[in-house]
Amino acid sequence: xxxxxxxxxxxxxxxxxxxxxxxxxxxxxxxxxxxxxxxxxxxxxxxxxxxxxxxxxxxxxxxxxxxxxxxxxxxxxxxxxxxxxxxxxxxxxxxxxxxxxxxxxxxxxxxxxxxxxxxxxxxxxxxxxxxxxxxxxxxxxxxxxxxxxxxxxxxxxxxxxxxxxxxxxxxxxxxxxxxxxxxxxxxxxxxxxxxxxxxxxxxxxxxxxxxxxxxxxxxxxxxxxxxxxxxxxxxxxxxxxxxxxxxxxxxxxxxxxxxxxxxxxxxxxxxxxxxxxxxxxxxxxxxxxxxxxxxxxxxxxxx
Amino acid sequence: xxxxxxxxxxxxxxxxxxxxxxxxxxxxxxxxxxxxxxxxxxxxxxxxxxxxxxxxxxxxxxxxxxxxxxxxxxxxxxxxxxxxxxxxxxxxxxxxxxxxxxxxxxxxxxxxxxxxxxxxxxxxxxxxxxxxxxxxxxxxxxxxxxxxxxxxxxxxxxxxxxxxxxxxxxxxxxxxxx
Amino acid sequence: xxxxxxxxxxxxxxxxxxxxxxxxxxxxxxxxxxxxxxxxxxxxxxxxxxxxxxxxxxxxxxxxxxxxxxxxxxxxxxxxxxxxxxxxxxxxxxxxxxxxxxxxxxxxxxxxxxxxxxxxxxxxxxxxxxxxxxxxxxxxxxxxxxxxxxxxxxxxxxxxxxxxxxxxxxxxxxxxxxxxxxxxxxxxxxxxxxxxxxxxxxxxxxxxxxxxxxxxxxxxxxxxxxxxxxxxxxxxxxxxxxxxxxxxxxxxxxxxxxxxxxxxxxxxxxxxxxxxxxxxxxxxxxxxxxxxxxxxxxxxxxxxxxxxxxxxxxxxxxxxxxxxxxxxxxxxxxxxxxxxxxxxxxxxxxxxxxxxxxxxxxxxxxxxxxxxxxxxxxxxxxxxxxxxxxxxxxxxxxxxxxxxxxxxxxxxxxxxxxxxxxxxxxxxxxxxxx
Ligand code: NA
Ligand code: NA
Numbered sequence: 080x081x082x083x084x085x086x087x088x089x090x091x092x093x094x095x096x097x098x099x100x101x102x103x104x105x106x107x108x109x110x111x112x113x114x115x116x117x118x119x120x121x122x123x124x125x126x127x128x129x130x131x132x133x134x135x136x137x138x139x140x141x142x143x144x145x146x147x148x149x150x151x152x153x154x155x156x157x158x159x160x161x162x163x164x165x166x167x168x169x170x171x172x173x174x175x176x177x178x179x180x181x182x183x184x185x186x187x188x189x190x191x192x193x194x195x196x197x198x199x200x201x202x203x204x205x206x207x208x209x210x211x212x213x214x215x216x217x218x219x220x221x222x223x224x225x226x227x228x229x230x231x232x233x234x235x236x237x238x239x240x241x242x243x244x245x246x247x248x249x250x251x252x253x254x255x256x257x258x259x260x261x262x263x264x265x266x267x268x269x270x271x272x273x274x275x276x277x278x279x280x281x282x283x284x285x286x287x288x289x290x291x292x293x294x295x296x297x298x299x300x301x302x303x304x305x306x307x308x309x310x311x312x313x314x315x316x317x318x319x320x321x322x323x324x325x326x327x328x329x330x331x332x333x334x335x336x337x338x339x340x341x342x343x344x345x346x347x348x349x350x351x352x353x354x355x356x357x358x359x360x361x362x363x364x365x366x367x368x369x370x371x372x373x374x375x376x377x378x379x380x381x382x
Numbered sequence: 383x384x385x386x387x388x389x390x391x392x393x394x395x396x397x398x399x400x401x402x403x404x405x406x407x408x409x410x411x412x413x414x415x416x417x418x419x420x421x422x423x424x425x426x427x428x429x430x431x432x433x434x435x436x437x438x439x440x441x442x443x444x445x446x447x448x449x450x451x452x453x454x455x456x457x458x459x460x461x462x463x464x465x466x467x468x469x470x471x472x473x474x475x476x477x478x479x480x481x482x483x484x485x486x487x488x489x490x491x492x493x494x495x496x497x498x499x500x501x502x503x504x505x506x507x508x509x510x511x512x513x514x515x516x517x518x519x520x521x522x523x524x525x526x527x528x529x530x531x532x533x534x535x536x537x538x539x540x541x542x543x544x545x546x547x548x549x550x551x552x553x554x555x556x557x558x559x560x
Numbered sequence: 561x562x563x564x565x566x567x568x569x570x571x572x573x574x575x576x577x578x579x580x581x582x583x584x585x586x587x588x589x590x591x592x593x594x595x596x597x598x599x600x601x602x603x604x605x606x607x608x609x610x611x612x613x614x615x616x617x618x619x620x621x622x623x624x625x626x627x628x629x630x631x632x633x634x635x636x637x638x639x640x641x642x643x644x645x646x647x648x649x650x651x652x653x654x655x656x657x658x659x660x661x662x663x664x665x666x667x668x669x670x671x672x673x674x675x676x677x678x679x680x681x682x683x684x685x686x687x688x689x690x691x692x693x694x695x696x697x698x699x700x701x702x703x704x705x706x707x708x709x710x711x712x713x714x715x716x717x718x719x720x721x722x723x724x725x726x727x728x729x730x731x732x733x734x735x736x737x738x739x740x741x742x743x744x745x746x747x748x749x750x751x752x753x754x755x756x757x758x759x760x761x762x763x764x765x766x767x768x769x770x771x772x773x774x775x776x777x778x779x780x781x782x783x784x785x786x787x788x789x790x791x792x793x794x795x796x797x798x799x800x801x802x803x804x805x806x807x808x809x810x811x812x813x814x815x816x817x818x819x820x821x822x823x824x825x826x827x828x829x830x831x832x833x834x835x836x837x838x839x840x841x842x843x844x845x846x847x848x849x850x851x852x853x854x855x856x857x858x859x860x861x862x863x864x865x866x867x868x869x870x871x872x873x874x875x876x877x878x879x880x881x882x883x884x885x886x887x888x889x890x891x892x893x894x895x896x897x898x899x900x901x902x903x904x905x906x907x908x909x910x911x912x913x914x915x916x917x918x919x920x921x922x923x924x925x926x927x928x929x930x931x932x933x934x935x936x937x938x939x940x941x942x943x944x945x946x947x948x949x950x951x952x953x954x955x956x957x958x959x960x961x962x963x964x965x966x967x968x969x970x971x972x973x974x975x976x977x978x979x980x981x982x983x984x985x986x987x988x989x990x991x992x993x994x
Contacts, residue, residue, distance in 0.1 A: 084600075122904040125608075125857045125860060126611055126615075127853060134511070135607060135608075135611060138507070138606075139600075139601060139604050139607065140600070149516075150516075151511070151513050153513060153516075156512075190507075190510075226516045227516050227517050239434070239435060240435075241435060242439065242516075243440070243804065244621060246723060247621070247806070254798060254799055254800070255801030256801045256804055268730070271726065271732055271733050275734070409836055409839065412836075412839040413835035413838075414835075416627075416842075417831075417835055420627065420630065420814055423810035423811075424811065424814045427802070427803045427807050427810070440620055443620065443623055444618040444620050447626075450839050450842060451842060451846045452613075452617060454839040457836075457840055458840050458843040458844055458847075461840065462953075463840055463841075463843070463844045463950065464584075464847070465584050465844060465848065466578075466582065466583045467578045467579065467584065467957055468581060468957045468958065470579055470581070471581055482580055482582075485582075486582055486583060489582065489586050489590065490586055493589050493590070496593070496606070496609060497609055497613055499606070500606040500609040500610035500613075501613065503607070504610035504611065504614065526610075529617070
């Protein structure tokens with residue numbers, strides 16, 4: 080029997096556990112009659128924080144790790160295109176967009192075998208005391224952003240982007256240090272942001288987050304032929320789409336719960352209102368794609 | 383122990399002088415990084431209140447932190463700054479305490495050498511993966527190379543202390559510090 | 561089974577190394593490194609060495625440590641700490657142990673500014689230790705007060721302890737913060753009571769000063785104006801939304817530096833010395849933190865936490881019994897584990913048991929954080945005691961541990977009270993959130 084170590088920097092009930100770690104465990108042990116299993120090490124037990132996860136897979140701290148491309152965006156210049164506003168077409172999953180571009184972005188994952196690549200639900204505006212219906216409502220507001228491209232989006236909408244670790248956002252929203260956050264609605268649950276935010280704007284093209292799960296090349300080579308076959312059959316589009324659906328479900332549940340709360344204002348933008356945001360941010364996407372020479376990648380993601 | 387020839391002991395003292403200069407320089411780099419971090423945060427806070435935060439301030443402060451944490455490591459040991467449990471020291475015979483002092487210095491030298499070596503490995507990966515900070519694109523490897531230099535100096539300082547303790551009995555930690 | 565044996569051997573070796581005076585950080589590095597090597601290979605061990613060093617050495621949250629130390633150092637060099645303690649001395653110095661009580665209250669106030677026990681102990685230590693020495697307080701009392709008072713940083717909001725607990729258990733951060741307020745005030749009162757009783761029985765611990773006139777009191781208090789203004793500015797700025805708690809540390813440091821320049825009490829040379837002292841202390845503290853996080857993956861790989869959870873399941877206790885056993889385990893684990901590492905390792909095991917027993921998770925959170933505070937000052941691995949030792953090199957570790965013993969006992973009393981009267985923790989969050 081062989082147990083693959085899957086390092087998870089989030090708590091065990093985080094969406095990733097059921098949708099990726101337990102699914103891989105179920106699929107691989109079914110294919111090998113329980114010879115090959117996957118065990119999650121949660122809460123950063125095998126090493127703290129999201130930033131170093133890719134490296135930990137390459138160096139064999141764990142067999143499989145997962146993380147956010149956005150924490151080390153310089154490594155994932157082309158893969159990051161999927162995060163930009165308006166890139167993933169309506170009706171297509173971010174996971175499929177990433178796997179369709181695999182020939183072009185595969186070089187950004189050296190030393191590992193990709194297990195899953197997927198994206199979050201689209202970002203929404205999570206605001207405190209500020210109701211946003213048009214870009215002009217954001218003028219001068221301080222918005223927490225995760226990375227450079229999200230910062231450009233906030234700037235294009237007239238807001239002031241503020242850099243801050245996600246676990247400080249709760250306090251910052253509460254004290255009014257920032258007026259809002261652009262992020263996926265699943266963080267409502269994960270970081271309790273709905274306790275301190277009271278205005279939500281949904282539908283604006285703000286981009287999304289992207290994720291990877293990878294296995295270290297060394298761990299992969301060490302598998303027996305039979306185990307390799309079971310592994311190859313368990314990874315890829317299928318588990319990626321499974322993860323993405325789970326993320327979407329967490330996001331939907333978070334929004335549904337927040338809608339129940341009478342203190343909250345929900346702004347569901349109309350098509351005309353959305354267009355104003357789309358016009359404001361379209362240059363961000365085209366500029367980024369041009370800067371990284373990503374025309375072919377963009378086309379593959381959108382095909 | 384005292385059979386160690388005079389001229390070699392002299393040479394050891396010269397090495398100590400050179401080492402102390404490097405240790406002082408390293409700590410000075412760390413102090414500078416701390417003051418830079420203070421100034422950067424202040425500019426960011428004041429600028430943000432005026433609607434104009436400092437772009438990439440967190441990139442600068444976190445990377446300054448790698449400098450201010452590791453640059454003073456050598457001086458920290460030079461002053462005997464590493465905290466140890468001294469509850470049983472008085473029950474140990476003097477020879478054992480001396481032996482422990484030498485062993486601690488050797489262990490420390492090995493640990494900092496291992497840290498430097500591991501960071502060297504990791505820095506090669508940073509170059510391969512093109513890792514940098516998110517807004518200002520400060521290459522991660524630059525700061526890891528800095529850490530390696532500081533860790534190596536701390537390792538050499540500890541090794542020198544082990545040598546001095548075992549050859550001449552000199553304990554720099556007890557002397558007036560830098 | 562072999563993994564577990566390795567884990568137990570590792571813990572035993574750690575104890576031996578610590579008893580042999582191997583520096584705390586070195587001992588944890590060695591046990592963590594060789595333990596991970598044994599259970600997960602040399603590559604994993606080396607890789608973690610580099611990645612934990614970089615992760616902690618570039619953490620935006622931990623920047624508060626050097627910044628607050630700098631603030632404390634500059635405050636003492638410029639005489640601002642002295643003015644603050646002169647004021648406290650003029651007001652309550654005539655009471656036996658008055659300055660130690662004032663320090664406890666100061667720690668409680670500082671905890672409203674800092675979410676970290678380490679930063680609290682460091683800053684308050686820099687400000688208070690020299691001053692209490694000046695007024696002939698026993699070093700056991702002064703270091704004990706600072707080490708124990710510093711732990712209030714994670715009970716009184718804001719608190720990184722509650723944030724980590726909330727994220728690990730999906731609880732409300734806001735409720736937890738509110739739940740910590742009354743227990744924090746209770747603990748402050750019990751600390752003050754302990755100081756007063758001790759100094760009443762043994763006046764040499766905190767000798768009483770001369771009585772002062774109202775006029776003398778007013779003069780002393782007005783002289784402390786600048787440092788009081790800095791404290792009001794930093795706390796006010798956080799709650800007014802001007803800056804984050806981390807940034808508050810830089811604002812505080814910047815403010816004392818500017819005041820020092822303006823009052824000509826801070827020559828550039830002195831600022832340079834303060835910066836150097838600050839980074840050296842930071843290096844000590846950070847090396848311990850990094851090393852503590854080499855132990856964490858080692859224990860996870862040994863599966864000891866899972867085993868303890870299974871053992872708990874097999875005991876078949878009542879809800880109160882389960883709660884008491886878990887708290888006892890936390891107090892014991894707290895002796896040799898860094899607090900947050902302990903939460904990460906154990907909560908996934910204990911929390912489901914707590915929920916199944918119908919124990920209120922917010923109340924449990926307060927109890928756990930208090931147990932964690934006890935761990936910060938209990939031997940042999942007491943992080944806050946090490947912190948205080950790093951800024952009071954002349955006082956032996958044994959003296960500091962004997963000094964905190966009284967306060968550790970008061971924490972135990974508080975824990976018992978909180979177990980018996982859940983309303984102390986739950987009153988505020990229930991009133992505010994319903
Ligand atoms: Na606090
Ligand atoms: Na302890």
